[in-house]
Amino acid sequence: MITNRELQAYLAYGRKKGAAIEIYLQEQQEDSVSVRNKEIEQVQSSLDRGLGVRVILGSRFGFSYTTSINDADIRRTIDQALANAECAMPDKNLRLPIRSSRTLSKDLDVFDANIPKLTAETRVAQAKALEAAAYAYDPRITKTDAATFASGMMMSLLMNSAGLAVTHKSTWAGLSLEIIAEDGKVMEAAYDYQYGTHLKQISPAAVGQNAAALAVAALSAGDIATGIYDLVLPPRVAVSLLSVVASLFYADMVQKKKSLLRGKKMKKIASPKISIIDDPFLPGQLGSFLYDGEGVLGKRTRLVRCGVLQGYLYDTYTATKDKVQSTGNAIRGSIKAEPMVGHSNLFIAPGGRSPEMLIAGVQKGILIHSLMGLHTADPVSGDFSLGATGQLIESGKITRSVKNMAIAGNLLDLLKSIVQLGSDLEFRGSLGSPTLVVSGISVAGKD
């Protein structure tokens, strides 16, 4: 990669042209193996590099990127960012963060030294163990779409002309499995996955069994009558809904009138049992960092306390606009775009009951196994309408599997209707939730 000294020279090149400039370099090593029917199906290995340049020229923003990291292409990319800035409109709130007076040296435990040392054989063995766990669970497991083990390492370097320099280094490993169950008449697929920063956080046996259990349960699924039900959302499903809710806290969405939490600070937006926190300092989590995507020191932010909205997530630009401090929530998706407001580890704080106890307390409800069409949920209106599968709960007991249903509602109504929380907080990627019980949801069935 490029040395700090070389990067300084490029910053100077941009500064000479009158711009505040930031350069972000990223390098990712990734290795994956997919297995099907005990045989290797795909092996992939790669090292992906790139660089993104953000400039502010006369209060105008410009951005450019390249995957070709040599002197001529880096200078061309800086020139291109400057040319792009010429086309943008000025905005006095634009600025690059300066180096924080406060530094934090804290081991976030996001680098597993075992991951770079993994051999091809170990990766194959993990993928095979994942597939085998599903087949061992039930004889009705008959086919595999793909059983994949993947791992990688990410390194980044961020420097800006205001004197800031930040590096980040982390590892990750993950399992994903799509498996098929058949009973002679019906064929059903199910998917499950697990990712972590450390190898010890993922378990082929757990993912394999869980995917198999979901597929087998779906085999006997029948229709359901249209009506009002309580929904039990296990962490895997709750997190998929939380991924839509998370963007409501982003200050850019709020400022652009695209979040229904606009103007609701210190107002009740969820059930009093709900607390939502964004915490970049959780050890060993995938969303953890010391400094955010523009080099600002991260911060634990309580977004919702006992159902009341406490505030939003900010980067430097949105914070300047609202005359507050950045919460350190500038997140980089890739080298191809500037950092944008996002979350670190965002989670719903757990309650005190086991998931079994929660189910036992439901009179007429559905334990949701999967939701379909989540990408169509509208974060602006909060309206969602989703396909779903699951198991019917009658008088506290799971009685049968159900399918062919659609669930409609509004995200805010849903947050207000959460009546119980489990003790089983689980992270999926950078989002976490315990099991949730939501009361009185409209479910459309075939009858």
Place this chain on the structure above:
Amino acid sequence: MFPAQEVLTKALQLALDAGHEFAEVFGERLQTRSLSLDSNKLDKVRSGIDAGLGFRIINGEKTYYGFVNALDELSLLTLAKEVSAYASFKAGGKGQLKLTSRKVPQHSRCELFPEDVATARIVDFLRTANTVGRDFDKRIVQMTVRYADVSQEICVANTLGVYALDRRVRTRFVAEAVAQAGKDLQTGFEGPGATLGIELLQKQTPEQIATEAARRAILNLEAGPAPAGAMPVVLAGSAGGTMVHEACGHALEADFIRKKTSVFTETLGQKKMAECVTVIDDGTIPGYYGTLGIDDEGTLAKKNILIENGVVLAFMSDYLNGTLLKMPLTGNGRRESYRYAPIPRMTNTYIAAGNSDPKDILSSVKKGLFVKKMGGGQVDITNGNFVFEVTEGYLIKKGKLDRPVRGATLVGNGVEVLAAVDMVGNDVSFIPGVCGKGQAAPVSDGQPTLRVPSLIVGGKA
């Protein structure tokens, strides 16, 4: 820019000499530009270049893949050696490779290439759209207008002797409006896209795109909740093809057929759908968002009839799955970038026109839902269950359009729904979209007006 023919031959020969069965080089240089105008401010102008080479080896059912962020000879030869070393294989009997250059047809005739259009000119289009959208109604409180163009140059060479170069251009213009009344916020979207340059905006102007987005946001503000439960549904010819894309498109992709995980496994020649249903995937329609000269394996794009009068005729294939299934290559091997091995993907997928008058289809339904425009969708290809979003919908009352409804997703089973379709209109039209199947792919989907006797409507009323 890309490695010369001799260099490509040398890299591929390395894999053959190591005993591998099939090898392929995919080179790509992608130049992107995007602008966005938000909150009355043209605040984001971005551009960049992403270039690299992917190297793939296939032995039987096994694939080995690697890539580099470079296009030079040394990087390619190093990559070819590395990927060749992932596994040992003895195919035997391979001689000296000879590449033959393939002529690539240009179905979409791009008039203005991205480099011919100054960024400043695009700024004007965005400003116009913003003003028009906001002036549409005083309840429009926010407009986001985005423009993106892409110029993708590709180079494919493989050990079957295929060698082809192509350049693809794609342009998209998207308007999103937010309307507010009291506490109620609703959105409207319109986003044409084409394998053309900025001349795309002559067919549908920035003013028209912004107006359509604003109109839809206001309509959703005035709309009542959608009903909940099963009912007859009329999908308008203008609604786009999300339903066909999800209900049967994905399940007709050859990778799911080979793995026997699709509902259409071993159904060739069988009648699975209504007589009036013919489904086609056509990568050659001039200007459409999914149109290609060649796919990302160098196979010429084609018009493939997948379902004819309800009978399953063909699956969409790539080299790996087509070869293993002993089926013809259909020109559907696509990849998001040089970072990925190709997989079977749709291009422009549609239900062919029938002979009913769309007006007769609407008037035949006493009580149900009329879908004027569909949004995104999703499918489970194993059981065939799918969902799609309605972004503009109305209740049908006694064969006529009644009040608008909002926030509905429709749920159905692909085979059941397409077996039950009983009226097909004579009015096909397409909507562009980006399909996600682990990798993103630009596609378009279309259909004529259709009557579906029963779909589950996921509303709140």
